[in-house]
Amino acid sequence: MLAKCISRALLSSLSTLVVAFFPQITKAADLPATPVFVAVGVNWDGFYAGIHGGLAKGSAVWSHPTGYFTRPPSDVSGRGPQEGLFGGLQFGYNRQSGAMVLGIEGDVSGGPLDGNTVCGATVAFGGTGDPCHARTNVMASITGRIGYAAGRALFYAKAGGAFANEQYDVINPVFAPLTPAQQSAGRYGWTLGAGLEYALGGNWSAKAEYDYYNFGTRTVSFAIPLFPGFSSFLINRDQHLAKFGLNYRFAGEGADLSAPAPAFVGDLTGEFGGRVGFSNGRFHKNLFDPFNQAQLNSRLTWVGQTGISLESFARTDHISGVFAKGYVGGIDLLGSHMNDEDFPPAEVPYSNTISSTKNGRDFYASADVGYSFLRGEGWKLEGFLGYHYYAQRMNAFGCNQISGGVICAPPGNAPANALTLSETEHWQAARVGIGGDIFLTDRLKWQAEAVWLPYMSFNGKDNHWLRANINPLNERGHGFNGYQFESILSYALTERVDVGIGGRYWQFFAQHGSTNFPGSPPSPERFTSSRYGAFVQASYRFGDVPAPVVAKY
Secondary structure, three states: OHHHHHHHHHHHHHHHHHHHHHHHHHHHHHOOOOOOOOOOOOOOOEEEEEEEEEEEEEEEEEEOOOHHHHOOOOOOOEEEEEEEEEEEEEEEEEEEEOOEEEEEEEEEEEEEEEEEEEEEEEEEOOEEEEEEEEEEEEEEEEEEEEEEEEOOEEEEEEEEEEEEEEEEEEOOOOOOOOOOEEEEEEEEEEEEEEEEEEEEEOOEEEEEEEEEEEEEEEEEEEEOOOOOOEEEEEEEEEEEEEEEEEEEEOOOOOOOOOEOOOHHHHHEEEEEEEEEEEEEEEEEEEEEOOOOOOOEEEEEEEEOOOEEEEEEEEEEEEOOOEEEEEEEEEEEEOOEEEEEEEOOOOOOOOEEEEEEEOOOEEEEEEEEEEEEEEEEOOEEEEEEEEEEEEEEEEEEEEEEEEEOOOOOOOOOOEEEEEEEEEEEEEEEEEEEEEEEEEEOOOOEEEEEEEEEEEEEEEEEEEEEOOOHHHOOEEEEEEEEEEEEEEEEEEEEOOOOEEEEEEEEEEEEEEEEEEEEOOOOOEEEEEEEEEEEEEEEEEEEEEOOOOOOHHHHO
């Protein structure tokens, strides 16, 4: 539900941006034939308000258990991720003196930022340790800002106080089917950040920002079913945010007080924008016997990992033909299922179980540099080298036997609300690509790229939450010959604002991997991950913009 709200909010903001520039649409045909770069400055004085969305990655560290959580044989401390997509509102006031800008800003963000780890020391199936879950529902901050205005850009830093509303759960099969131990808490802390805001015109501006939140360590107490008294953990929390937003300033045009833009800016053109998408993914791994490495022992297949994505992208071109481009995004995964197969002779008879999946997260980023080696009127071809990062965390709940075996028999052995399996994957890849674009009309442009991933490294973590003796298993691997494809059709609404639709496909391989079970030699593994989907986008072009639009290239 929240992902839908975030998507609607971003689409609404993009529509508002288009409306703000709508009067320019009828003037696009009357633009001068020879573009002239003018480093126009901006007055940032006044009140403003806006919306934002972004990606969050942080941690929750559980330690120093008391009461029920300290039952023998040992205490277990754990660090879990705290991540996801978020969206929200901001409001503030700026006062400009020369190129210096001082201000105050408040913001509030909401999103399902969560993660799991092993902590405590209760007796679960197979050993010790509970699946401990932390979730952040709301974050807010009040900060002071100081900035430097140059041309149409405002570079700023910020610092202030922060607040978060959080929920904590300790879910152990011992409790089932009783309600797990739960607690909620409001937490206060501090935040630091820095960002870049760019004036789009018509009182609108766009921003990109990084923030760090620290909420310190506090004691969180739980009431445990069938256990007298209170039990507690110390929980430490921090959060990293990549935030992208749109602001509207409630003031008229003031005197230009900004410092002039650097001279080299006149040699640059480019665009930046945002995307909202929907995609589907699949991950599977094969586990082989440590002694007979040709013998397949187990296969886990995570299918139908659909999700809603938010993404920000940017590109800068130099008049020489050299360019840099990149994107960063995240996906909140929706529900699907996971199959866990075990094969004879390691497991007799053959077994196939199914678990539902939810609360998964993806993060990804690419950065490329390249050169446009062929350019004509309305088209170009280019080559580039770059780097890609892709991370995915998937969670499986419950366990039902659908073929052979007794691993999850009888029904209800692992309740539907019990976290049974998680898989975390981290891919890093080198990119070698070729791409280009062509104007089909003076406003309609098609662009595409094909990328070869010659080498990919893989780091993963397998959590069998009901088998503490192997929770977690760390995994490593590498592979060759992955690939990525992308195609976008965009339309120029004005000389600055474009909208478009696109699609992409990614495929990663780690043909050489392994993991270590306690007391056993390394077990060979093979990993495959893929994702495909579609998106809508809106972007703003900066620098010289020739007319007609087709003359840009």
